[in-house]
Amino acid sequence: MSQAAPARQRRWDWRAAGNFVGGSGAGVLVCAALARALGAPAGRAPTVAVALGLIIIAAGLTSVWLEIGRPLRALNVFRQPRQSWMTRESWVATALFAAGAASLWSGSTTALMAAAALGLGFLYCQGRILAAAKGIPAWREPRIVPLILATGLAEGTGLFALVAVANGPVPAWLPLALIVLPLCRGIAFQRYHKALRRSGAPTATFAVLDRAARPFLLYAVALPAALAILSFLPDPAGAWLIALAGAAAFVGGAAFKYTLVVHAAFDQGFALPHLPTRGAGLAGAATKPGWRMP
Amino acid sequence: MTRFVMVIDLRRCIGCQACTAGCRHANATPPGVQWRRVLDLEAGTYPETRRTFVPVGCMHCGEPPCMEVCPTTATRKRDDGLVTIDYDICIGCGYCAVACPYQARYITRRPRYAYGEAATESEAARADPAMLAVATKCTFCIGRLDAARETGLTPGVDPEGTPACVNSCVTGALQFGDRDDPESNVSRLIREHKTFRMHEELGTDPGIYYIWDSQ
Numbered sequence: 001m002s003q004a005a006p007a008r009q010r011r012w013d014w015r016a017a018g019n020f021v022g023g024s025g026a027g028v029l030v031c032a033a034l035a036r037a038l039g040a041p042a043g044r045a046p047t048v049a050v051a052l053g054l055i056i057i058a059a060g061l062t063s064v065w066l067e068i069g070r071p072l073r074a075l076n077v078f079r080q081p082r083q084s085w086m087t088r089e090s091w092v093a094t095a096l097f098a099a100g101a102a103s104l105w106s107g108s109t110t111a112l113m114a115a116a117a118l119g120l121g122f123l124y125c126q127g128r129i130l131a132a133a134k135g136i137p138a139w140r141e142p143r144i145v146p147l148i149l150a151t152g153l154a155e156g157t158g159l160f161a162l163v164a165v166a167n168g169p170v171p172a173w174l175p176l177a178l179i180v181l182p183l184c185r186g187i188a189f190q191r192y193h194k195a196l197r198r199s200g201a202p203t204a205t206f207a208v209l210d211r212a213a214r215p216f217l218l219y220a221v222a223l224p225a226a227l228a229i230l231s232f233l234p235d236p237a238g239a240w241l242i243a244l245a246g247a248a249a250f251v252g253g254a255a256f257k258y259t260l261v262v263h264a265a266f267d268q269g270f271a272l273p274h275l276p277t278r279g280a281g282l283a284g285a286a287t288k289p290g291w292r293m294p
Numbered sequence: 295m296t297r298f299v300m301v302i303d304l305r306r307c308i309g310c311q312a313c314t315a316g317c318r319h320a321n322a323t324p325p326g327v328q329w330r331r332v333l334d335l336e337a338g339t340y341p342e343t344r345r346t347f348v349p350v351g352c353m354h355c356g357e358p359p360c361m362e363v364c365p366t367t368a369t370r371k372r373d374d375g376l377v378t379i380d381y382d383i384c385i386g387c388g389y390c391a392v393a394c395p396y397q398a399r400y401i402t403r404r405p406r407y408a409y410g411e412a413a414t415e416s417e418a419a420r421a422d423p424a425m426l427a428v429a430t431k432c433t434f435c436i437g438r439l440d441a442a443r444e445t446g447l448t449p450g451v452d453p454e455g456t457p458a459c460v461n462s463c464v465t466g467a468l469q470f471g472d473r474d475d476p477e478s479n480v481s482r483l484i485r486e487h488k489t490f491r492m493h494e495e496l497g498t499d500p501g502i503y504y505i506w507d508s509q
Contacts, residue, residue, distance in 0.1 A: 003333045004348070011388035011401065069386020069401055069427030076366040076385050086365035086389055133392045134359040134496055268395040270333055273490045274506040275344050276304035283507050284344045287337040 005290030006202035006269035009136060015067035017261040021254045022060015023126045023148065026119030027156015028053035028163070029100065033116030035160075035171050036109055043168015047104065049160050050112065054100045056159070057122065061093060085132050089125035092118055123152040130260075137201040138209070138264045143192040148257075150185035151220075155253035157181050158224065161246025165239050178228035178245045185253065186221035189213070200293045202266040212259045220252020266290075297356070297375040298434060298449065299473040300460070301483045302349050303505040306467035309334055309347035316462030317351075320435060322420035324406040329398075329432035330459040348504070349459070349468065352377065352398040352432040353492065356499030360390035360399065360429075368429070375473075375501055376434055384428035391429060395493045396500075399431045434470075450479055473501075 032049035065074055080087045096118035103111035127145035134140050157177050164170045193209060227245035231238045269291065275284025309332050317323070317330040333348040358377045361369045368384035371377050391399040405421065407413045413421060435457040442448065442455025449455045450471030460468045471480035480503070483489075488507040491500045 004335050007397075009392055011391045016388075064387075067388070069388075069403060070384070073366075073383070073385045076368075076383055077387070078365075079367045079383075080365050083362050084365040084389075086363065086387070090365070129363075129389075132359070132363050133389070134498070135392050135395045135397070139392075265392070267392075267397055268493060268496075270335075270348065270350060270396075270492065272304075272335065272337075272346065272348065272504075272506075274488070275337060275346055276504075276506040277508075278305060278344075284337060284346075287335065289335075289337075 004270040006204060006266040009265045009267050012261060014258065014262060015063045017258045018063030019060040020126055020257045020261055022057050023123050023152040024155035024159055024250060025053040025056030026122045027153040028056065028159045029119040030116045030153060031157050031160035033112050036112055038173065045164045045167040048167050049163045050100055050103055052159065052163060054097060057093060085125050085128040089122060089129060092121045092125055096122055123149050135267050136265045137268060138196065138205045141192060141196050141199060143195045147188040147192045150188040151253040151256060154181040154185045155250045158246035158249030161242050165243040170239060170242055175228045175231050175242060178249060179225045182221045182224045182249055186217055189216060198294050200291060202269065202290050203292045204290065205264050205266045206292050208259065208264040212256065216252065216256050219248060220256060224249040295474050297473045298439065299480055299501040299503060301469045301480045301503045301505060303467045304346060304348065305505065306465040307347040307349060308465055310464055312462045312464050313349055313459035313468060316458040320458035324402055325408050326406065327400045327402060350396060353396050353498065353500035353502045354434060355501060357497055359393040359498060363389045363393040365389065376436055378436065379429055379431065381424040381428050386427045386429065395496055395498065399429045401427065401429055403427055
């Protein structure tokens, strides 16, 4: 039975997970753009955040570059924009770096807005990359796309909080964002998990996700939100609590993505809708080993 | 049009792995890489148990998810239904491997040999460095099919134009041919038997039919 049961995929390891964690950088860019757009005093934070966001995205892409078999051919990744979300992610990332660099060099708000919009596109591409992987039931569930978007934004907000605490006054909207975005990703996770239960997935995938659900909701959703609520206390405790909320929002999201990409990703396995007749016997019932059906 | 498909009679397969060996011999795949492998499936609980041997591999899908995700255009589909990989373009990202619901794709990072560190004479002669660190899979013995077209042979009928696994099947469980030709052996088998295709519900339009009963 074991030959047909779903097995954990081994093609994408921590290096591929690193690319998805790199999506946090997009969230940082969105926060930087928001800080600039709202015009609130934020010191050097938006500029530092743009640099950090670009570095994180670049680190993620470098991480996945280390995984490919033929790294010197990496530019071939740009060849299929008509179909492949991986190609689209590459094109969006290129435009994002151009806009981000222009923003850093000129201080242009328009360039920063463009970088933030492209950041959202980058996160969307990452969600679609996973959703297009038909061989992995935990990824192909369409509700993974809003989950990747929500957690990327929450992680990015967490990182932006760390930057803001270190580099200037904390924008007034930041504690609210650190309450709302982790809650959004908690809801996105619950909806994803529920949809997966409806569509069915390997038993082993559910074992991983069920085990991860509680710590995720506790440490990546409730904890940052609670710390952000407490941060309305006067400084210096408020700033520390914002920083802690940010760290929890980022680390919790990154750990979840690692779990999703590396541990929960079991393949489809094999199934027989009919067992064959043998000799004068009758055909047998269907078998789909290692699956939990709805 | 032509759509090459394989028909596998599960009632006949005895799990001898001759197809696996034939494939490895024909394609010189390294240890651990089995473009055609045979699952040994046990189902049910004692005393109502059944054992079924299921040859699997690349299904040469009509709607190949591997091609859809490939960022480099290395994976393509030909007019005759064969899904191919251009080893000179592939970057070995593995996206096709996670997109394939049949676990049909392999990526071998470094040379592996049957007997330790050194290649045998045969392995050394047939090693293809272009196949290292890129995605590989069953080709339906594409070279034989192309040669058959030029020499007028009929794939699935003439052994020289037929995939090695089909030729090596000792029970005749594996058959190959053109599904779009109503007179072909595979069309007849599909017409006259109850068949299913693996994970058809995923919309891949797989090119391997499994016979499980007579009509």
